[in-house]
Amino acid sequence: MDRPKILIHLDTDPQPSVFDAVVAVDAGVDHLLRHAGVGPEAVLDLVHGAMFTRGPEDLKHTAIFIGGSDVAAGERLLSAVEASFFGPVRVSVMIDSNGSNTTAVAAVLAAGGHLPLAGCQALVLAATGPVGSRVVRLLAREGAEVRVGSRTLARSEATCAAVAAQVEGAKLQPLEINTREQLAAALDGVQLLIAAGAAGKELVPAEALAAAPDLSVAIDLNAVPPAGIAGIKVTDRAKDRDGVTTYGAIGVGGSKMKIHKAAVRRLFTSHELMLDAEEIYHLGRQLSESHLNE
Numbered sequence: 014m015d016r017p018k019i020l021i022h023l024d025t026d027p028q029p030s031v032f033d034a035v036v037a038v039d040a041g042v043d044h045l046l047r048h049a050g051v052g053p054e055a056v057l058d059l060v061h062g063a064m065f066t067r068g069p070e071d072l073k074h075t076a077i078f079i080g081g082s083d084v085a086a087g088e089r090l091l092s093a094v095e096a097s098f099f100g101p102v103r104v105s106v107m108i109d110s111n112g113s114n115t116t117a118v119a120a121v122l123a124a125g126g127h128l129p130l131a132g133c134q135a136l137v138l139a140a141t142g143p144v145g146s147r148v149v150r151l152l153a154r155e156g157a158e159v160r161v162g163s164r165t166l167a168r169s170e171a172t173c174a175a176v177a178a179q180v181e182g183a184k185l186q187p188l189e190i191n192t193r194e195q196l197a198a199a200l201d202g203v204q205l206l207i208a209a210g211a212a213g214k215e216l217v218p219a220e221a222l223a224a225a226p227d228l229s230v231a232i233d234l235n236a237v238p239p240a241g242i243a244g245i246k247v248t249d250r251a252k253d254r255d256g257v258t259t260y261g262a263i264g265v266g267g268s269k270m271k272i273h274k275a276a277v278r279r280l281f282t283s284h285e286l287m288l289d290a291e292e293i294y295h296l297g298r299q300l301s302e303s304h305l306n307e
């Protein structure tokens with residue numbers, strides 16, 4: 014008989030994410046053990062509790078989920094978790110701090126359903142945040158030429174450096190975008206636009222898209238009015254707007270939820286998985302188009 018599925022949720026925030034807890038339950042987790050305010054110093058004991066309680070054949074029924082609003086803090090936890098394992102004595106781990114991985118994966122998969130990502134000219138706005146930086150990383154891995162937009166050149170350069178360190182041969186261009194002229198220059202020749210700005214911040218006014226005659230796909234991940242890209246509705250899902258295929262945050266969110274649940278379920282198929290952006294992207298690709306579009 015299979016052991017119950019136990020998910021140990023390590024959250025860097027003072028209160029563990031309710032969102033992630035609901036998704037875990039909906040993904041079929043039998044027992045959710047939630048730990049809040051977790052820092053790297055607390056990880057060893059927590060992970061050993063997961064590793065040493067079940068025999069080797071049952072380790073795949075225990076897994077670790079890393080969440081919380083601070084992605085950098087989540088990544089520090091992930092390193093500490095990895096360092097706590099030894100040899101084959103380990104359990105599977107997923108990181109999705111702030112929903113950054115599952116959201117970025119859903120957005121890039123949506124884009125890739127409409128145009129070839131390899132070699133495409135892409136602009137990611139507010140690319141320095143948790144979601145945007147993962148979008149840049151995934152696009153760069155797919156061979157896109159990515160313009161990395163930020164209000165601050167230094168932040169854009171820092172994101173480019175971080176992605177370049179992870180993706181060999183990444184084609185990235187840091188851009189500071191604060192004025193209409195800078196936005197128009199950034200949009201010139203772009204086929205794919207993904208806006209990953211903070212909630213309720215308009216990054217692209219309606220008239221600005223005139224500077225992007227080659228635009229094929231535009232995705233806005235901001236769900237809070239006003240839209241990040243004027244003219245895109247939050248519910249847009251492969252909507253044709255003047256020849257541009259558009260997605261809004263809710264349009265992307267349905268796929269994100271399916272990918273998140275599938276990733277949690279996948280954790281319990283092995284004791285040695287590590288699900289970060291790339292692995293979740295790979296998993297998302299395996300889900301059929303029809304399944305994601307249901």
Ligand SMILES: NC(=O)c1ccc[n+]([C@@H]2O[C@H](COP(=O)([O-])OP(=O)(O)OC[C@H]3O[C@@H](n4cnc5c(N)ncnc54)[C@H](OP(=O)(O)O)[C@@H]3O)[C@@H](O)[C@H]2O)c1
Nearest residue numbers: 116139141142143144163164209210211212234235262266
């Ligand atoms: N659809 C979904 O399922 C889903 C899931 C999760 C998140 N989201 C949404 O995805 C978006 C990105 O999430 P996130 O966590 O990465 O966002 P975030 O950290 O709140 O902000 C992302 C970036 O927005 C820029 N920004 C911040 N304040 C701004 C302001 N006042 N004006 C203009 N730009 C500003 C910053 O970039 P610079 O400083 O470099 O300019 C920041 O790095 C958010 O709108 C979030 O709500 C959607």
